Amino acid sequence: MAAQSRWTYYVPMREGLPSGTSFVVSFARGLGVGDEVLDPVARDLLPPWLGRMADAPRRLGGAAPFYRNALRLTSLGLIDHAVLRTQAIDTHLAAALRSGVDQVVILGAGLDARAWRLPALESTTVFEVDHPATQQYKRRRIGRRTPRAEVRYVAVDFERERFSERLERAGFRSAAPSMWIWEGVAMYLPLSAIRDTLEQLTRLSAAGSELAMTYRVPGMLPFGALGRAAIPALFQAAGEPLKGTLEPDHLASTVAPEWKVVYDDDARGWQKLTGSVADPARSFLGERLAIARKNMKKA
Numbered sequence: 525m526a527a528q529s530r531w532t533y534y535v536p537m538r539e540g541l542p543s544g545t546s547f548v549v550s551f552a553r554g555l556g557v558g559d560e561v562l563d564p565v566a567r568d569l570l571p572p573w574l575g576r577m578a579d580a581p582r583r584l585g586g587a588a589p590f591y592r593n594a595l596r597l598t599s600l601g602l603i604d605h606a607v608l609r610t611q612a613i614d615t616h617l618a619a620a621l622r623s624g625v626d627q628v629v630i631l632g633a634g635l636d637a638r639a640w641r642l643p644a645l646e647s648t649t650v651f652e653v654d655h656p657a658t659q660q661y662k663r664r665r666i667g668r669r670t671p672r673a674e675v676r677y678v679a680v681d682f683e684r685e686r687f688s689e690r691l692e693r694a695g696f697r698s699a700a701p702s703m704w705i706w707e708g709v710a711m712y713l714p715l716s717a718i719r720d721t722l723e724q725l726t727r728l729s730a731a732g733s734e735l736a737m738t739y740r741v742p743g744m745l746p747f748g749a750l751g752r753a754a755i756p757a758l759f760q761a762a763g764e765p766l767k768g769t770l771e772p773d774h775l776a777s778t779v780a781p782e783w784k785v786v787y788d789d790d791a792r793g794w795q796k797l798t799g800s801v802a803d804p805a806r807s808f809l810g811e812r813l814a815i816a817r818k819n820m821k822k823a
C-alpha cells in the first residue's frame with residue numbers, strides 16, 4: 525500500500541469488503557423523505573439490521589415522520605441529498621429512454637436498484653460495473669429477485685483495470701446510443717482514473733449517448749476548518765478516501781469536444797428539476813450533477 529500523504533493513502537475499499545458509502549446512499553433511498561419510498565428494494569440489499577432501519581417507517585404508523593425527520597436531521601441533510609441526486613438522474617434517464625436508448629451502463633453501481641425498481645427499464649439492458657468486493661456483496665443480496673431490465677455484471681477496479689473490453693464482451697454495443705450513469709463515484713477516484721474512465725466511455729459511446737455524472741468541486745466542504753480536517757479523515761477511516769475534485773469548466777473541457785455538457789447543477793437545481801419534497805442540504809452543495817450529450821460526429 526503506497527503512502528501518498530498523511531491523509532490520502534490508498535485503501536482499496538478495505539480489501540475485500542463492500543463499499544460502506546454504497547450502504548449509506550442505499551439506506552437514504554430506502555428510508556426516503558416522504559410517504560413515497562424512492563427505493564423499495566434497498567431494504568433487501570442492505571445488511572439486515574440496516575434494512576430494518578430503512579423499512580421502520582412502514583411499521584411505525586403515526587411516529588414514522590418523527591423517526592424519519594430525526595434521521596434526516598442527524599445525517600446533516602445527507603438523506604435528502606442522496607434522494608434528490610437519484611431523483612434528478614432518474615429524470616434524465618427517463619428522457620434518454622424516451623429518446624430510444626436501450627442500454628444503460630451504471631459505473632460504480634453499488635446498491636443501485638434502478639434495474640429492479642424502474643418499469644421504464646423493461647426491454648433495456650443494464651450493465652452494472654463496480655468494484656468486485658461491492659458487486660459480489662450486491663449479487664449475493666439481490667439473490668433471485670427478478671429485475672425489470674436484463675442485468676449484466678462487469679467487475680472492475682477503476683484505479684487498476686480497464687472496463688471497456690469487458691463491457692463489450694458482456695454484450696455492450698458501441699454502435700448504439702447508451703446512457704452512462706456515474707453517480708457518487710468520481711469523488712473517490714484520483715483525477716487520472718476519472719480521465720481514464722471518461723476516455724474509455726467516450727470511445728464506447730455512439731453519437732447521441734448521454735452521460736450523467738456527479739462530481740465534487742474543490743474546497744466545498746461544510747463546517748469551515750473543522751470540516752476540512754474532519755470530513756476527509758472520516759472518509760479515510762471508512763476506507764473510501766475522498767480524492768478527485770473538478771471545477772465545472774474543467775469537467776466541460778475534459779469531456780469536450782466529443783461531449784457537450786447540457787446540464788450542470790447542484791442539489792438546489794435538482795430539487796427544481798424534480799419537484800421533490802427533499803430539501804437541498806447546504807452541507808452537500810459541493811457535489812454537482814453534469815449531463816453531457818455525445819456529439820453527432822463520432823470521435
Ligand SMILES: C[S@@+](CC[C@H](N)C(=O)[O-])C[C@H]1O[C@@H](n2cnc3c(N)ncnc32)[C@H](O)[C@@H]1O
Pocket residue numbers: 543545546549550631632633634635636654655656658680681682683684706707708709712713
Ligand atoms: C457512494 S457509492 C455509490 C454507489 C451508487 N452509484 C449509488 O449511487 O448508489 C460509491 C461506489 O463507487 C464504487 N467505487 C469506488 N471506488 C471504486 C474503484 N476504484 N473501482 C470500482 N468501483 C469503485 C464503490 O464500489 C461504490 O459502489
